[in-house]
Amino acid sequence: MSNSPSFAAVDLGASSGRVILGKISNEKIEYQEVHRFGNGPFERGDGLYWDIDSLKDNVMQGLAKLANSNILSIGVDSWAVDYGLIDKNGRLLRAPHHYRDERNTRGVEIANQKISQEDLYAQVGLQFLPFNTLYQLSVDQAEQSDLLNQSDKALLIPDLFNYWLCGTRLSERTNASTTGLLNPTSKNWNKGLIQSLGLQERLLAEIVNEGTYIGQITTEVQQLTGLNPKTQVVTVGSHDTASAFVAVPSTKPNSLFISSGTWSLLGVELEKPVLTEAARKANFTNEGGVDGRIRFLKNVTGLWLLQECIREWQATGGIHQIEPLISEARSIPKKSVIDVNDPRFISPGEMSSRIKQACRESGQQAPNTEAETVRVIIDSLVAKYMEVIGELEELTKLKLERIHVVGGGSQNELLNQLLADASGLEVFAGPVEATAVGNLLVQARAAGVISGSLEQMRGLVSRNFAIKAYSPQVTGEN
Incomplete structure (x- = not known):
C-alpha cells in the first residue's frame, strides 16, 4: 500500500465484523482487511442477545494489528436499532438484545396504545419494523424499568463502541434516525414524542453529525492495542447503510x-x-x-x-x-x-x-x-x-x-x-466493501x-x- 494517510474502519454487520485499514488520497482509495470475525445472535433463557463481549474483543484484536500503521483515526459503523445500557460509571448493565428477539412484539403493543401508527409516521417518517428502537425501549420501560433507572445512557451499537474507544457518550445522527425517536426535519430528538411514549429522554445522548472528532483513544485502549495515544475517534455515517450509500x-x-x-x-x-x-x-x-x-x-x-x-x-x-x-x-x-x-x-x-x-x-x-x-x-x-x-x-x-x-x-x-x-x-x-469504504472516506474528509x-x-x-x-x-x- 502507498504512504497516503491511514485510517481504521470498524465495520460491524449482523453476520460478521471486520477491521479494515484504509489509505486515502485525492486520487486513490486503498484498503486491506486486517481482521474478520463472525457475528450472530445467541439465546439464553430470557431472550436473544448479541455476544457483545466477543465483538469488543475482536475489535480490539483487529485494532492491535494496526499498531504500526500510524492511523490517524478510527470510525465505527454497524447495524441499526439495538443498544447497550451503561450506568454512570460506564458499566454495561446488560448484553444488547438482538433485534430479532420476540419481546419486540410486546413493545409494539405498548407503543400502539399510546400513539397511532398514522401519528407516529407523521412525526418520525420511519418504516414500521417491530424491532425499531422505540419498541425495544417501550418494552424495557414496561418490563425492566429498574434496569433503565440504573442506566445513564442507552447507546446504539456504534455509539457504544465509540464510548469504549474514547469515553465519550454521544449519538451519531444517521443511526439515531433509525430509532423512531428523531424528528426527520429538525434532525433532533423528538422530545414530545418521547414523553408521550413514556420513555426517558435522559437516556438518549446528545446528537452529533458524521465527521465529528469526539476524542482520543483511552489509556486502556492504547494499552490493549498499542496504537498511538493520539489516535482520534471520529463519527462516520454510523448506520452501515449510510456509510454504504457514500460509496455508491x-x-x-x-x-x-x-x-x-x-x-x-x-x-x-x-x-x-x-x-x-x-x-x-x-x-x-x-x-x-x-x-x-x-x-x-x-x-x-x-x-x-x-x-x-x-x-x-x-x-x-x-x-x-x-x-x-x-x-x-x-x-x-x-x-x-x-x-x-x-x-x-x-x-x-x-x-x-x-x-x-x-x-x-x-x-x-x-x-x-x-x-x-x-x-x-x-x-x-x-x-x-x-x-x-x-x-x-x-x-x-x-x-x-x-x-x-x-x-x-x-x-x-x-x-x-x-x-x-x-x-x-x-x-x-x-464495490463489495462499500460500507467500509464510505466509513473511510468520511474519516479522510474530516481529517x-x-x-x-x-x-x-x-x-x-x-x-x-x-x-x-x-x-x-x-x-x-x-
Whole structure:
C-alpha cells in the first residue's frame, strides 16, 4: 500500500465484523482487511442477545494489528436499532438484545396504545419494523424499568463502541434516525414524542453529525492495542447503510441504490423527508444520510434467508458453498415466489422448511433440492425489489434510470442479472466493501485529506473500483 494517510474502519454487520485499514488520497482509495470475525445472535433463557463481549474483543484484536500503521483515526459503523445500557460509571448493565428477539412484539403493543401508527409516521417518517428502537425501549420501560433507572445512557451499537474507544457518550445522527425517536426535519430528538411514549429522554445522548472528532483513544485502549495515544475517534455515517450509500459510485440523478446484505435496503436520496400517508401505507422510511441527505428507502429481508439456509445445511455435516449452489440455480426455471418479508422468516432456524411451507400454503411447488431453494429465494428477492421500485417511483414521481447494488449482494451474479432482466434497467454492481469504504472516506474528509461534496467522494469511488454492469437480457421467463 502507498504512504497516503491511514485510517481504521470498524465495520460491524449482523453476520460478521471486520477491521479494515484504509489509505486515502485525492486520487486513490486503498484498503486491506486486517481482521474478520463472525457475528450472530445467541439465546439464553430470557431472550436473544448479541455476544457483545466477543465483538469488543475482536475489535480490539483487529485494532492491535494496526499498531504500526500510524492511523490517524478510527470510525465505527454497524447495524441499526439495538443498544447497550451503561450506568454512570460506564458499566454495561446488560448484553444488547438482538433485534430479532420476540419481546419486540410486546413493545409494539405498548407503543400502539399510546400513539397511532398514522401519528407516529407523521412525526418520525420511519418504516414500521417491530424491532425499531422505540419498541425495544417501550418494552424495557414496561418490563425492566429498574434496569433503565440504573442506566445513564442507552447507546446504539456504534455509539457504544465509540464510548469504549474514547469515553465519550454521544449519538451519531444517521443511526439515531433509525430509532423512531428523531424528528426527520429538525434532525433532533423528538422530545414530545418521547414523553408521550413514556420513555426517558435522559437516556438518549446528545446528537452529533458524521465527521465529528469526539476524542482520543483511552489509556486502556492504547494499552490493549498499542496504537498511538493520539489516535482520534471520529463519527462516520454510523448506520452501515449510510456509510454504504457514500460509496455508491454514482453521480447521476434518478439512480436506485441497493445496499445488499443480510437486509436489502432499496432507495433514493432526497433533500427533504416524505411524510405522506401514502408513504406510510407503503412502509417507506426516511433515514438520515451523510451531509444531511434523506435516505428514502424500504428495508426488506435480503440475503438473510440464504444465509440461514446455508447455515442449516452446513450444520447437517455437508459442505455447502453458496457459489456452486447459485450456479446450479441458474439453470433451474422460475417456479415459486414467496414474500420474503413474511414475519415467519424473521427468527433464525429451520429456514428451508419455512420456505417450503410458504410455497405449499400459496399453492405453489415447494423446492425439493437445495439449489431449488436458492432459486426460490433469489426469484423472491427480485419480485420484492420490483414491487419496491414501483412504489418508489409512484411516491417520489421519479423515473429510475439505473440501479446500483453495493455490499455483499453485489457479488450475486444471478440476483443482479435477474434484477436487470425484470426491471429493464442496467444494474451496476460494486464495490463489495462499500460500507467500509464510505466509513473511510468520511474519516479522510474530516481529517482534511480529501475535500468536496458527497458527489465528489462518489466520483473518487467510481475511479478506483471495477464496477460490473449487467444489461437486461430478453430471454423469456427466467
